[in-house]
Amino acid sequence: MARKPLTLRGWATPLTMGSFFLMAGTGSLMFFWFGSGLLAVVHRWCSWIFLVAAGGHIAANVRPFKNHLKSGIGAASAATFLLFFGLSMWSWGLVTKPGLMKPVIATLADAPLDSLAALKREPPDTLVAILRQRGLARQRRSRCAISRCGMGSILKRSWE
Incomplete structure (x- = not known):
């Protein structure tokens, strides 16, 4: 029996789910100052896996993605988080x-x-x-x- 070829959706969605759980777990532990060892290193470097997976997931689901952005809540959510991202580039006088x-x-x-x-x-x-x-x-x-x-x-x- 021949194997099915690996599709974009076939690898992007599971990789997005797995890397999301990793980012959520390591990020939560770092936020509450739990854990040590390689926690921050794993979070920092494996975030690239999450970005690649999310990009593949968006590419595999481009039509639903565009439809979400056309809705009010989708557009507001994207705009809000892009604004947060932009504002996070400045320290606003705080020493972090x-x-x-x-x-x-x-x-x-x-x-x-x-x-x-x-x-x-x-x-x-x-x-x-x-x-x-x-x-x-x-x-x-x-x-x-x-x-x-x-x-x-x-x-x-x-x-x-």
Whole structure:
């Protein structure tokens, strides 16, 4: 018995459903600050699967899609979410987490190890030991900026 060829609707709709469940689950967990590990990475990168699947689903159902956009609620929904998307491009003077973390990490990456040790409430020798364990060359502790000692990548991972 010959297999049916895989149609656009045959792969796009199931992939849209599965990737939607993944995006909804990971997004909900991130919103409520549950979970750790690769949650944000999976959400960020698998969103591309969702976009491809949704594009395929729209292409397979272009006539019903156009009809939905002609209805009042369909047009209002599309316009509302496009407006939200456009407005989200600006911070409106608010400092958000990604915007705040970059200058903080940059400042800490140029700070002496003694300063970072005080912030982490650990002895400076402990941070030097971490550098050694990770194969980074030791410089004089009081003058070693984190970025020059290689501690910047360690710091960045600990704050993500």
